Amino acid sequence: MIQAQSAIESSGVTPSTAGIIETQTLEVSIGPQHPSTHGVFRMDVVIDGEVVVKLKPVMGYLHRNHEQLAEKMTWLDSMPYTDRLDYFNSMANNWAYALSVEKLAGIKVPERAEYIRVIVAELTRLLNHTVAIGFLLNDMGAWFTPVLYAFREREKIVDLFEAVSGSRMMCNYYRFGGVRVDFDEKMLAMARDIVERYPQFLDEFEKLLTENEVLLARTQRIGILPREQAINGSITGPVARASGVDYDIRKVDKYGVYGGLDFRVPLGEVGDTYDRYYIRILEMREAIKILQQALCGLPSGPIIAPEVKLRNFRVPAGDGYGRIETPKGELGFYLVADETGKMPYRYHVRPPCFINLTLLEDMCLGHKLADTVVILGSIDIVLGEVDR
Amino acid sequence: MAIDEGLALELQKHGIAVVPVEWLYNWGRRSSIWPLQFGLACCAIEMIATATARYDLARFGAEVFRATPRQADLMIVAGTVTKKMAPQVVRLYNQMAEPKYVIAMGACAISGGPFKDGYNVLKGIDRYIPVDVYIPGCPPRPEALMQAVITLQQKIAGQHLERGQRPRWYDPTAPAEYPIPSYGAHDLEPPANDKVWQRPHQCREVTNEEII
């Protein structure tokens, strides 16, 4: 800098005339251990001053070769491993895998099981979006208070999961053809209690956050993702819907009993970080509507298809792709079964968070380094799913 | 060194407490252990849940989770350590200031856990750094993590300052920094740190008669 100064003085040109001040870009490696990378994720950011010029995501720090393990185990043995993919929404991951295998093998799920699946999956959606907003605010510097509010609600939902499946997080609840444990009266009462109190909590959360000056200043017009770019980049989930992409797999594929339930799909207009935050609040309100309908309309009956064998479960040869709308996006499983049909020949997870990171660089260019962290928080990644 | 009970009680009545310096030293140390904010995988969520309002790890002295290793006393390795991440974990451990402790939380950090058959999974963080407390579970409940912190506190309470019994950071011959593994073509090099971890060798081949 001192060299540049003397060069300016000797040449008689003022600094305002054309960029003759020599600057250097700085390469910063954010992660893999960093409070705001949502896990072990690394971003190599090149900044010019404070402005991001280039960003390369580096992942693989949690690559636990889930796909290779599944090829060595039978179909049902991989179910606990799907819990650990996106470790916030273990129930949703289970459903995607169970749905894919049921599609391949042609198993029909009884109606009570379908309703229970919807109840549990929508509770997971509430849990995930609450925690995602909590962590997004953590990234903005609201040091841990929104997380405390979010985890308070999470504890209620996770208590229900523990009552139903035996474990707080890694539930391993779904089976091919249904679910493992039935909901009794006490669990239904817990579920109804959560659904009744949730709108109140959402109102409290919104009162503190939605019109908050700091949130508005830090998220509006930051990280804009245009609609066409989102479709081309295979972005799914709330991130895509915040950019105006009208695609919700619950409405398109109508898996489970979603075809008969009445709910709307909120869409954003601008596609900035604020839209990605607010769409999660709206999706939570829609999830509460779905839960109310499902809890009212829960039929009686078996919870697992009786023709499914528990031992020696075989799948006919062939391949198939099944997908559901998890809170993070489209989670799909591409499964190939060979002639024996005892174990998957190829087991591939289509991870929403991994693919949603494709456009991270495009969203961050031109913004400041501090905005990078907020944009990453709004995509809501979980490394277990990014790296598998 | 034992203090006469009667004398201690008598002095207490006058507002004088008599404790060994060692006890005071350890009491200060164990009552304010600040963990490093270092969650790797699913166990990290239970670690965060332990720090939130319901389970509240702050009661036990872990008031804040520091983001930088320079200010942390405790590294809770929560989650699977992959081979790609292992050099970073060792580097962070080296950067922590002594005295430092490690808790291996969850089955993955102890031995690779459910993912032990993996080509990218390090089968236990104790291959490269010394571990003080192991918590089994997948994931361990928040109460288990609290129990581990209490166990660590008891361990610290039992540390001595007298020559010959000191912890390793007062020993000039013990390593201050642990060697960081590097990425090889097929595996990490070295696959384990021999001074910290010895591969158990003795195992038995079992015949059919014994099984039945």
Add this chain to the structure above:
Amino acid sequence: MIPAIEQLREATLVAAPGASVEVVASTPAVQQLSLLVDREHLFAVAKFFKQEARFQMDFCSCVTGVDYPAKADKPGFIEVVYHLYSVAQKHGPIILKVRAPRELAQCEVPSLTPLWRGCEFQEREAYDLFGVRFTGHPDLRRILMWDEFTDHPLRKDYQPPLDYEWEPTPHGETLARARQMGGLMPPSASAEKLGSK
């Protein structure tokens, strides 16, 4: 609506003349039939499906590879599978498959990243784990393993490094590795220690 697979095949033959397109069957229950296209015409067929007004497949959902090692009568190949959906018309999937030989030097497939940006990371993953090189990919390097790693782990003939988790009484694969690494006590010694049964 997506027409039947035979009509899809005819449409591709019209759009990309000279292409060799076969229909690959699937399980009877799932009914997800796919089109196996040859490498030279893959890009043209994919572009046709993206731009043609009937289909408008603007969303590439899933890209993956499958390894089929050589068997007695058939040569081996690595198959790359693309699942295409349409956001504009809300239909799908159209499944495209392409095969490449397993030898690393010839294992090349044209990249579809110029058409759908979402293929970028998934093709990098297929390169990392299978060794398939995607010609035309803007940034083909390893994504999940470290750069110095030389193997392609999801191939069926991958040998992981010799490092087993200790088991006190191993069986099967673990037993074979324990024999290699030494320190295994023979059954006769152990029977004595156990006493007679």
